[in-house]
Amino acid sequence: MSNTTPKRHLWRDIHVFDGLRTLPESMAVITEGSRVASLVAMREFDEGLAEGCIDMGRGGVMTPGLVDCHTHLVFGGSRADEFEARLEGVSYEEIVRRGGGILSTVTATREASEDVLLELAKPRLQALIADGVTTVEIKSGYGLTVEDEVKMLRVARRLGEALPVRVVTTLLGAHALPPEFQDDSDGYIDLVCQEMVPAVAREGLADAVDVFCEKIAFSVVQCERVFEAAEAHGLPIKAHAEQLSNLGGTAMAARHGALSADHIEYLDEAGIAAMRDAGSVAVILPGAFHTLRETQQPPIAALRAAGVPMAVATDANPGSSPLFMPTLMLNLACTLFRLTPQEALAGMTAHGASALGLKEEGRIHEGAIADLCIWDIDTPAALAYAVQPGRLRQRLFQGELTHAV
Ligand code: DI6
Ligand code: FE
Numbered sequence: 001m002s003n004t005t006p007k008r009h010l011w012r013d014i015h016v017f018d019g020l021r022t023l024p025e026s027m028a029v030i031t032e033g034s035r036v037a038s039l040v041a042m043r044e045f046d047e048g049l050a051e052g053c054i055d056m057g058r059g060g061v062m063t064p065g066l067v068d069c070h071t072h073l074v075f076g077g078s079r080a081d082e083f084e085a086r087l088e089g090v091s092y093e094e095i096v097r098r099g100g101g102i103l104s105t106v107t108a109t110r111e112a113s114e115d116v117l118l119e120l121a122k123p124r125l126q127a128l129i130a131d132g133v134t135t136v137e138i139k140s141g142y143g144l145t146v147e148d149e150v151k152m153l154r155v156a157r158r159l160g161e162a163l164p165v166r167v168v169t170t171l172l173g174a175h176a177l178p179p180e181f182q183d184d185s186d187g188y189i190d191l192v193c194q195e196m197v198p199a200v201a202r203e204g205l206a207d208a209v210d211v212f213c214e215k216i217a218f219s220v221v222q223c224e225r226v227f228e229a230a231e232a233h234g235l236p237i238k239a240h241a242e243q244l245s246n247l248g249g250t251a252m253a254a255r256h257g258a259l260s261a262d263h264i265e266y267l268d269e270a271g272i273a274a275m276r277d278a279g280s281v282a283v284i285l286p287g288a289f290h291t292l293r294e295t296q297q298p299p300i301a302a303l304r305a306a307g308v309p310m311a312v313a314t315d316a317n318p319g320s321s322p323l324f325m326p327t328l329m330l331n332l333a334c335t336l337f338r339l340t341p342q343e344a345l346a347g348m349t350a351h352g353a354s355a356l357g358l359k360e361e362g363r364i365h366e367g368a369i370a371d372l373c374i375w376d377i378d379t380p381a382a383l384a385y386a387v388q389p390g391r392l393r394q395r396l397f398q399g400e401l402t403h404a405v
Helices: 080-087 092-097 102-111 114-130 146-162 185-202 220-232 249-255 269-278 286-291 300-306 326-337 341-347 350-355 381-385
Strands: 008-016 027-032 035-041 054-058 061-064 066-068 133-139 166-174 208-213 237-241 260-263 281-284 310-312 372-375 392-397 400-404
Touching: 061 066, 061 381, 066 326, 066 350, 080 092, 102 146, 114 133, 114 146, 114 400, 146 166, 146 185, 166 185, 166 220, 185 220, 208 220, 208 249, 220 237, 220 249, 237 249, 249 260, 249 269, 269 300, 281 350, 286 326, 300 310, 310 326, 310 341, 310 350, 326 341, 326 381, 341 350, 341 381
Parallel strands: 008 054, 008 061, 066 133, 133 166, 166 208, 208 237, 237 260, 260 281, 281 310
Antiparallel strands: 008 027, 027 035, 061 372, 372 392, 392 400
16 A cells, blocks of 8 residues: 555644634644644643644644635626616615616526636635635525526536535525516426426535525515425525515524524514524625625624524625625624624634534534634734735645645
8 A cells, every 4th residue: 555644734832713712722733634633732732743743833823714604606797887886876676676686697697608607706716715715605596597507506516626625505596586487486486496406406416405585586485485395305495584674584494494594684583583493593794784885784782692603704796795705704794793703703614614504614623624724813803803815824625735825
């Protein structure tokens, strides 16, 4: 047999944020192969442990690789014109009613081949990776035919093969009503339930099923039908809910054991209680709030009081959050919503992983997957405090160094 000794990396004098909290002492961390092998306080560190290790340096902050649990990274076209219209006072809903918004991206995405979509998405995903992401969720939802949704999900899977990042895929067939089904939204939901969900389940293309529960999208009853189809195929569910109004989609999703409810600016107490009882994660998306100049705050204090875990994600998409910088979201979550920097970081590590049903990712402990970021900062809070690209010193994906400066 050839040499199979796994590589060992060693960091000394490093502050570790373990996914939920900052460890109280300066640490030494050793990875072996794809796992974290030891995590010891510096004052207990024995230099004998350094033997055979690649010296990765001293100082700085180590966090789990960031988990961006909500993105729409695969799409064709641009919506810069709509950005300009919104600045002139046209609302997001009005743009949708005029046939723009999501549907303009649908037209461009349908026209693009799988290869073209892949090339368009790569630099977006590279931007996330350069900002520390090691796990990313990517939704479909701009195809809205069986064929085009399958095409988008294939692109998402291929992105995970092409780049050093874990890609989790979500079918978002019920994102918007396609023009072919104008005046027949129940007919479109039939297509999602009877053809789309079975097709992606058969091909193993989706890890979960999402819906957009909103007046400009689909009703609670329609979304529930999609969830029942997902359940019949063994797929977990999640929802875009309570983003623009309070329809009760979150409570319904929680009753179905949703992994997460996302946006939730308009969530009420009943919805919070339902999330708590179901163990659903609240995914906070400050990029969309900021871009849409929303004023309704998500109920952060009430979620915190109820013990509902909060994740933070980019919602990276061409319309409501054309922001491809996860660490900016940490800053916005604190500045706009008053999360603490620790809560924001937990939201983009341990709780982000939970929102995807991943139990191992987003954490640092002995035995954890060695998805790690080492930042040139003094305290974990500094990651949310300043918006400053270039602070990622090293990034490891499954124990392999993929980025170093
Ligand atoms: N809510 C969002 O924020 C994205 N989708 C959704 O249901 C926006 C998608 C877009 O505007 O293209
Ligand atoms: Fe979204």
